[in-house]
Amino acid sequence: MSNKTLRIAGVTRTFPGRGKAGPTLALQPTDMTAAPGEFIAILGPSGCGKSTLLRIVAGLDQPTAGSVTLDGAPVTAPGADRGMVFQSYTLFPWLTVAQNIRFGLQERGVPDAEQQAIAARFIARTGLKGFENHWPRQLSGGMQQRCALARALANDPEILLLDEPFGALDHQTRELMQELLLEIWEADRKTVLFVTHDIDEAIFLAKRVVVMSARPGRIKADVPIPLPYPRDWTMKTSAEFGTLKARLMGEIREEVRKAAMA
Amino acid sequence: MKPLVPVPAAARVILGVGFFAMFVGVWAAVTYSGYVPPLFLASPGQALLSGWSLLTEYGFLGDIAVTIWRVVGGFVIAAACGVPLGLLMGTFKPVEAFFEPFVSFARYLPASAFIPLLILWVGIGETQKLSLIFIGSFFQIVIMVSVIAGGTRMDLVEAAYTLGAKSRGVLRRVILPASAPLVMETLRLVLGWAWTYVIVAELIGASSGIGHMIMDSQRLLDTGQMIFGIVVIGLIGLATDFLFKALNRWLFPWAAL
Ligand SMILES: Nc1ncnc2c1ncn2[C@@H]1O[C@H](COP(=O)(O)OP(=O)(O)O)[C@@H](O)[C@H]1O
Ligand SMILES: [Mg+2]
Numbered sequence: 001m002s003n004k005t006l007r008i009a010g011v012t013r014t015f016p017g018r019g020k021a022g023p024t025l026a027l028q029p030t031d032m033t034a035a036p037g038e039f040i041a042i043l044g045p046s047g048c049g050k051s052t053l054l055r056i057v058a059g060l061d062q063p064t065a066g067s068v069t070l071d072g073a074p075v076t077a078p079g080a081d082r083g084m085v086f087q088s089y090t091l092f093p094w095l096t097v098a099q100n101i102r103f104g105l106q107e108r109g110v111p112d113a114e115q116q117a118i119a120a121r122f123i124a125r126t127g128l129k130g131f132e133n134h135w136p137r138q139l140s141g142g143m144q145q146r147c148a149l150a151r152a153l154a155n156d157p158e159i160l161l162l163d164e165p166f167g168a169l170d171h172q173t174r175e176l177m178q179e180l181l182l183e184i185w186e187a188d189r190k191t192v193l194f195v196t197h198d199i200d201e202a203i204f205l206a207k208r209v210v211v212m213s214a215r216p217g218r219i220k221a222d223v224p225i226p227l228p229y230p231r232d233w234t235m236k237t238s239a240e241f242g243t244l245k246a247r248l249m250g251e252i253r254e255e256v257r258k259a260a261m262a
Numbered sequence: 263m264k265p266l267v268p269v270p271a272a273a274r275v276i277l278g279v280g281f282f283a284m285f286v287g288v289w290a291a292v293t294y295s296g297y298v299p300p301l302f303l304a305s306p307g308q309a310l311l312s313g314w315s316l317l318t319e320y321g322f323l324g325d326i327a328v329t330i331w332r333v334v335g336g337f338v339i340a341a342a343c344g345v346p347l348g349l350l351m352g353t354f355k356p357v358e359a360f361f362e363p364f365v366s367f368a369r370y371l372p373a374s375a376f377i378p379l380l381i382l383w384v385g386i387g388e389t390q391k392l393s394l395i396f397i398g399s400f401f402q403i404v405i406m407v408s409v410i411a412g413g414t415r416m417d418l419v420e421a422a423y424t425l426g427a428k429s430r431g432v433l434r435r436v437i438l439p440a441s442a443p444l445v446m447e448t449l450r451l452v453l454g455w456a457w458t459y460v461i462v463a464e465l466i467g468a469s470s471g472i473g474h475m476i477m478d479s480q481r482l483l484d485t486g487q488m489i490f491g492i493v494v495i496g497l498i499g500l501a502t503d504f505l506f507k508a509l510n511r512w513l514f515p516w517a518a519l
Contacts, residue, residue, distance in 0.1 A: 060420050080426030090421040094439040094516045103435070104425035135516040148421075155425060 002158045002191040006034040006057070010066035013052050026052045028218035029066060032210060034159070037189035041196055041206035043252060045259035049217030050195040054163050057193065058084050070158065080104055083152030087164040089144045091136035097147050098123065098132040104155040122150035125184060142173040146180065153184065159191045166201070178204055179233065186230050199248050203227075204236060211251045214258035221251050304486035309493070312486030322475060326494060329460055329471040332388065336395025337456045341449055344403030349441065351404065352411025353433050365404050373398030374462045386467035391460060398459040399452050406448045410441045443514045450506040457499060 013027040027049040034040055044050050055061040057068055059078035068075040075082070083104075091100050098119050105115045123132055126146040136144055145165050152160060162181075166174045178201060185192060185205075196202050202209045203225055211221040225244060227235055235241055269277070286306055292298045293305035300308065316322035351358040351365075376397055380390045414437045422436045464473025472491050479487035510517075 058420075058424055060423065078420075078423035080424075082424065084421070084424040086417055086421065088417050090417045092418060092421075092436065092439070094442075094514070103422070104427075107422075107426045107431050107435075137516065137518055151425065161424075 001189045002036045004036060004071040004158045004191075006159055006191060006193075007069045008032040008053070008057065008066070009069070011053065011056055011063045011068060012065040013049065013056065013061065014064045025216040027056075027063075028216045030217070030219055032219060034191050034193065037191055039185055039192045039194065039205060039207045041194045041202035041209045042212060043196060043199065043202045043209050043248065044212030044217060045214050045252065045256040046197060047215050047259055048212045048255070049215060050197075050212060051163055053217070054084070054161050054193060054195055057159070058082050058161050060084075080108060080155045081158045082161055083155050083157035083159070084161040084163065085145065085148045085152050085165040087167045089136070089141065089148070089168075091139075091144055091147055091151070093136050096133050096135060097128055097139070100136070100147055101151045101154050103151060108155075118154050119150075122154050125153075126150040126180065140173075141169050142177060145169065145177065149181070149184075153188075153190075157190070159193065162192065162194045164195055164197070167196070174201070175233065181205065182229075182231060199245055199252065200236060203241060203244050203248065204231065204233075209248060211248065212255070214255040220255065223248060223251075300485065301483060302485065304484075304489055308486040309489040312484060313490035313494075316475070316487055316490060320475075325471050325475050326498075329464065329473070330498065332391045332463075332471065333395060333453070333456050333460045335388075336392040336460070337399055337449075337453055339392065340396045340399035340403055340452075340456075344400045345407050345445060345449075348404045348407025348445075349411045349433070349438065351408035352414075352441070353437050358408060358412070361404070362408070365401050369401035369405055371397075371401075373459050377463065377466055381467060391463045391468070391471075394463045395456050395459045399456050402452050402455065403448065406452075407441070407445055410444045410448065411437050414440045443510060443517050446506065446510050446513070450503060453502060453506075454499060457495060461495065 009031055010029045011027060011031075012029050013025075015024040015026055017023045030053060032040075042050050042053065052061060056063050057075065059075050059082065062076075070081065091097075092103065095103065101119045101122055102115045105118060110118070119132075123129055126149060128143065128147060128150065131139065131143065136147070139147065149165070166177045169177060182205060194202075194205060206225055209223045209225060210219055211223065212218065213220040223244070227238075227240060227244075289303075290306050293300070293303055293308075304312065313322075347361070351361055373394055376394060377390075380393050384390050384393060418436055418440060419432055422432050427435065460471070461473040461476070464471040465477050468474040472495060476488050476491045479485075479491070
């Protein structure tokens with residue numbers, strides 16, 4: 001269970017121009033607060049600054065203006081309290097599944113026996129039993145992302161930052177992964193920021209969907225999702241789900257069109 | 263033939279051996295027919311005979327051992343200094359900015375042009391041979407390793423940061439293992455060049471070694487011995503290549519092969 005509040009206050013990001021190209025305003029001043037244990041989906045067209053926002057929260061990028069604080073303490077650099085799963089496959093190819101999951105624990109000097117116990121627990125929870133000693137290249141895309149999730153969770157972070165983690169997976173695998181993630185979140189109640197451009201995914205997973213506008217990104221709407229947890233896939237066909245989907249589609253269509261024309 | 267379609271293992275061996283056989287065949291044809299006189303090129307049989315007498319009567323095995331020792335010695339020193347420096351340069355940009363211009367300049371200096379200077383500085387002993395190999399290998403290793411380390415996948419580095427790693431951890435646990443296979447590949451390449459430097463060093467001012475033997479044979483106009491010496495170098499090169507590849511497979515089972 002997370003117990004810290006994440007505050008994003010006036011965060012802005014301008015990328016300096018290269019050569020003739022002028023600077024790019026990727027993110028307009030953005031404010032957002034994530035209560036402890038909240039599951040927030042960030043929805044927006046491609047190029048609207050979703051990754052930029054998440055990277056700033058992770059400490060991998062610095063805002064041009066504004067600040068990110070965790071229970072009042074400013075975030076300036078990456079740290080183990082904010083775990084991240086990327087869209088690209090980022091398991092360390094030279095480490096086995098179990099070694100990948102233990103990476104952060106080793107870095108923090110957790111005793112060996114404890115590392116093994118933690119790794120075993122997350123291997124079981126992400127359905128990777130029997131693959132502990134496989135190399136990443138021997139795993140399917142879905143398994144690699146499950147392992148990446150286990151690796152982030154093993155560190156017991158306050159906040160989980162997920163940047164389109166299922167974006168490269170096929171539809172069926174994606175749905176299974178969503179259910180797995182929900183199951184984990186329902187049990188652990190960690191604060192999650194989940195970036196996606198898939199409306200169904202956002203509604204199915206999140207307690208709140210933050211819709212971003214086309215570039216330069218800003219928060220355009222903040223839509224609560226009142227569907228009760230625990231959720232399961234049958235909800236995707238419910239009338240309430242349909243209503244929410246229609247509303248979000250309305251919000252996002254315009255932005256996608258703007259992004260496509262830009 | 264279709265582009266980029268792999269060839270079956272058996273066919274590969276046959277093709278590879280086939281060219282060797284053809285090469286020796288042409289060599290035999292031009293020498294045994296008398297088309298090229300023995301003064302310029304010994305026949306394969308003559309080269310083998312000369313080789314046999316070199317090995318049994320003139321202690322050529324000792325020369326081979328000395329040459330291998332020199333190559334390995336100079337190369338190991340160059341690698342032991344060059345790989346860490348290259349890794350640091352690739353990882354830390356200020357270090358790179360400091361050394362890179364000089365190293366880029368130094369690696370174009372022809373190593374063999376240093377021989378006269380080296381003889382002046384350190385004489386014609388082993389130090390001169392090792393120094394030449396060092397000069398010839400070190401700067402190449404540094405540049406290539408720094409490029410490899412600098413090309414480490416950024417997303418892996420960032421993943422390590424989000425898992426709580428700091429600079430040291432990133433260097434030791436990401437950049438180092440990520441670069442290792444390509445660094446080994448670089449070392450294999452540079453070892454090949456080191457062989458050419460050692461022979462050059464031995465052609466001038468040496469009293470032992472394969473290069474010295476080849477120089478001696480020229481005085482006697484014994485092309486059989488010269489060719490045997492050259493072939494021995496090729497065979498040793500082939501064997502080290504093979505060893506390096508086996509070592510890489512053993513060290514890096516995770517890399518797609
Ligand atoms: N390192 C960078 N340098 C310059 N421009 C960048 C950089 N990273 C992102 N951008 C630009 O910022 C905008 C937002 O990018 P990003 O946050 O990746 O969008 P999203 O994740 O929503 O698709 C894009 O127009 C992108 O081209
Ligand atoms: Mg993105």
